[in-house]
Amino acid sequence: MIIDEIKNKEDSTRVQKASSSLSKVSDQNKNIAIQRSLTWNDIWHMAPLRISFLTRFVYDILPLNANLVRWRKKDDPTCPLCQGRQTADHVLSSCEVALSQGRYTCLGHKNS
Structure with missing residues:
Protein backbone atom coordinates (compact mmCIF):
# COMPACT_ATOMS: atom_id res chain seq x y z
CA MET A 1 0.00 0.00 0.00
CA ILE A 2 2.86 2.38 0.81
CA ILE A 3 4.58 1.59 -2.47
CA ASP A 4 1.35 2.31 -4.36
CA GLU A 5 1.02 5.67 -2.61
CA ILE A 6 4.61 6.59 -3.46
CA LYS A 7 4.06 5.55 -7.11
CA ASN A 8 0.88 7.64 -7.30
CA SER A 20 4.10 22.96 -16.78
CA SER A 21 6.55 22.22 -19.60
CA LEU A 22 3.75 22.15 -22.15
CA SER A 23 2.36 25.45 -20.88
CA LYS A 24 5.55 27.15 -22.09
CA VAL A 25 5.04 25.99 -25.65
CA SER A 26 2.88 27.88 -28.13
CA ASP A 27 -0.63 26.66 -28.99
CA GLN A 28 0.55 25.28 -32.33
CA ASN A 29 3.29 23.29 -30.63
CA LYS A 30 0.79 22.01 -28.03
CA ASN A 31 -1.35 20.61 -30.82
CA ILE A 32 1.67 18.85 -32.32
CA ALA A 33 2.66 17.43 -28.94
CA ILE A 34 -0.87 16.20 -28.23
CA GLN A 35 -1.18 14.58 -31.67
CA ARG A 36 2.15 12.79 -31.21
CA SER A 37 1.60 10.54 -28.22
CA LEU A 38 4.01 7.70 -27.52
CA THR A 39 2.86 4.12 -27.59
CA TRP A 40 4.72 1.14 -26.13
CA ASN A 41 5.53 0.14 -29.69
CA ASP A 42 7.15 3.57 -30.29
CA ILE A 43 9.21 3.23 -27.12
CA TRP A 44 10.21 -0.35 -27.97
CA HIS A 45 11.64 0.81 -31.32
CA ARG A 72 28.31 20.12 -5.89
CA LYS A 73 30.19 19.49 -9.15
CA LYS A 74 29.98 23.10 -10.35
CA ASP A 75 29.54 26.55 -8.83
CA ASP A 76 27.54 28.36 -11.51
CA PRO A 77 23.98 27.27 -12.52
CA THR A 78 23.62 29.78 -15.35
CA CYS A 79 23.05 29.11 -19.03
CA ALA A 88 16.05 20.92 -18.49
CA ASP A 89 12.96 23.03 -19.17
CA HIS A 90 15.15 26.04 -19.90
CA VAL A 91 17.41 24.17 -22.30
CA LEU A 92 14.62 22.40 -24.15
CA SER A 93 12.04 25.16 -24.44
CA SER A 94 12.67 28.51 -22.84
CA CYS A 95 16.15 29.81 -23.59
CA GLU A 96 15.34 32.97 -25.51
CA VAL A 97 18.81 33.18 -27.07
CA ALA A 98 18.65 29.62 -28.40
CA LEU A 99 15.17 30.27 -29.76
CA SER A 100 16.19 33.54 -31.43
CA GLN A 101 19.24 31.91 -33.00
CA GLY A 102 17.14 29.04 -34.38
CA ARG A 103 19.11 26.40 -32.50
CA TYR A 104 16.02 24.20 -32.17
CA THR A 105 12.43 23.95 -33.35
CA CYS A 106 9.24 22.76 -31.71
CA LEU A 107 10.13 19.17 -32.59
CA GLY A 108 13.57 19.40 -31.03
CA HIS A 109 15.50 19.11 -34.29
CA LYS A 110 18.46 21.42 -34.59
CA ASN A 111 18.28 23.78 -37.55
CA SER A 112 21.26 23.64 -39.87
Whole structure:
Protein backbone atom coordinates (compact mmCIF):
# COMPACT_ATOMS: atom_id res chain seq x y z
CA MET A 1 0.00 0.00 0.00
CA ILE A 2 2.86 2.38 0.81
CA ILE A 3 4.58 1.59 -2.47
CA ASP A 4 1.35 2.31 -4.36
CA GLU A 5 1.02 5.67 -2.61
CA ILE A 6 4.61 6.59 -3.46
CA LYS A 7 4.06 5.55 -7.11
CA ASN A 8 0.88 7.64 -7.30
CA LYS A 9 2.67 10.66 -5.85
CA GLU A 10 5.57 10.27 -8.32
CA ASP A 11 3.12 9.88 -11.20
CA SER A 12 1.26 13.01 -10.21
CA THR A 13 4.56 14.92 -9.88
CA ARG A 14 5.59 13.82 -13.38
CA VAL A 15 2.20 14.82 -14.81
CA GLN A 16 2.47 18.25 -13.17
CA LYS A 17 6.01 18.71 -14.49
CA ALA A 18 4.95 17.68 -18.00
CA SER A 19 1.95 20.02 -17.83
CA SER A 20 4.10 22.96 -16.78
CA SER A 21 6.55 22.22 -19.60
CA LEU A 22 3.75 22.15 -22.15
CA SER A 23 2.36 25.45 -20.88
CA LYS A 24 5.55 27.15 -22.09
CA VAL A 25 5.04 25.99 -25.65
CA SER A 26 2.88 27.88 -28.13
CA ASP A 27 -0.63 26.66 -28.99
CA GLN A 28 0.55 25.28 -32.33
CA ASN A 29 3.29 23.29 -30.63
CA LYS A 30 0.79 22.01 -28.03
CA ASN A 31 -1.35 20.61 -30.82
CA ILE A 32 1.67 18.85 -32.32
CA ALA A 33 2.66 17.43 -28.94
CA ILE A 34 -0.87 16.20 -28.23
CA GLN A 35 -1.18 14.58 -31.67
CA ARG A 36 2.15 12.79 -31.21
CA SER A 37 1.60 10.54 -28.22
CA LEU A 38 4.01 7.70 -27.52
CA THR A 39 2.86 4.12 -27.59
CA TRP A 40 4.72 1.14 -26.13
CA ASN A 41 5.53 0.14 -29.69
CA ASP A 42 7.15 3.57 -30.29
CA ILE A 43 9.21 3.23 -27.12
CA TRP A 44 10.21 -0.35 -27.97
CA HIS A 45 11.64 0.81 -31.32
CA MET A 46 13.50 3.85 -29.96
CA ALA A 47 17.26 3.98 -29.83
CA PRO A 48 18.61 3.17 -26.34
CA LEU A 49 20.28 6.58 -26.01
CA ARG A 50 16.99 8.35 -26.72
CA ILE A 51 15.24 6.28 -24.05
CA SER A 52 18.08 7.09 -21.65
CA PHE A 53 17.75 10.81 -22.39
CA LEU A 54 13.96 10.78 -21.93
CA THR A 55 14.26 8.90 -18.64
CA ARG A 56 16.91 11.27 -17.31
CA PHE A 57 14.80 14.27 -18.40
CA VAL A 58 11.68 12.98 -16.62
CA TYR A 59 13.60 12.34 -13.40
CA ASP A 60 15.57 15.62 -13.71
CA ILE A 61 18.99 13.99 -13.62
CA LEU A 62 20.50 15.40 -16.80
CA PRO A 63 23.98 16.89 -16.24
CA LEU A 64 22.85 20.49 -16.66
CA ASN A 65 24.40 23.38 -14.74
CA ALA A 66 21.55 23.64 -12.20
CA ASN A 67 21.91 19.93 -11.36
CA LEU A 68 25.70 20.08 -11.34
CA VAL A 69 25.48 22.86 -8.74
CA ARG A 70 23.00 20.78 -6.73
CA TRP A 71 25.41 17.82 -6.89
CA ARG A 72 28.31 20.12 -5.89
CA LYS A 73 30.19 19.49 -9.15
CA LYS A 74 29.98 23.10 -10.35
CA ASP A 75 29.54 26.55 -8.83
CA ASP A 76 27.54 28.36 -11.51
CA PRO A 77 23.98 27.27 -12.52
CA THR A 78 23.62 29.78 -15.35
CA CYS A 79 23.05 29.11 -19.03
CA PRO A 80 26.11 30.05 -21.10
CA LEU A 81 23.88 31.62 -23.76
CA CYS A 82 21.51 33.84 -21.78
CA GLN A 83 22.69 33.73 -18.16
CA GLY A 84 19.33 32.25 -17.03
CA ARG A 85 19.23 29.21 -14.76
CA GLN A 86 20.14 26.18 -16.91
CA THR A 87 17.49 23.56 -16.17
CA ALA A 88 16.05 20.92 -18.49
CA ASP A 89 12.96 23.03 -19.17
CA HIS A 90 15.15 26.04 -19.90
CA VAL A 91 17.41 24.17 -22.30
CA LEU A 92 14.62 22.40 -24.15
CA SER A 93 12.04 25.16 -24.44
CA SER A 94 12.67 28.51 -22.84
CA CYS A 95 16.15 29.81 -23.59
CA GLU A 96 15.34 32.97 -25.51
CA VAL A 97 18.81 33.18 -27.07
CA ALA A 98 18.65 29.62 -28.40
CA LEU A 99 15.17 30.27 -29.76
CA SER A 100 16.19 33.54 -31.43
CA GLN A 101 19.24 31.91 -33.00
CA GLY A 102 17.14 29.04 -34.38
CA ARG A 103 19.11 26.40 -32.50
CA TYR A 104 16.02 24.20 -32.17
CA THR A 105 12.43 23.95 -33.35
CA CYS A 106 9.24 22.76 -31.71
CA LEU A 107 10.13 19.17 -32.59
CA GLY A 108 13.57 19.40 -31.03
CA HIS A 109 15.50 19.11 -34.29
CA LYS A 110 18.46 21.42 -34.59
CA ASN A 111 18.28 23.78 -37.55
CA SER A 112 21.26 23.64 -39.87
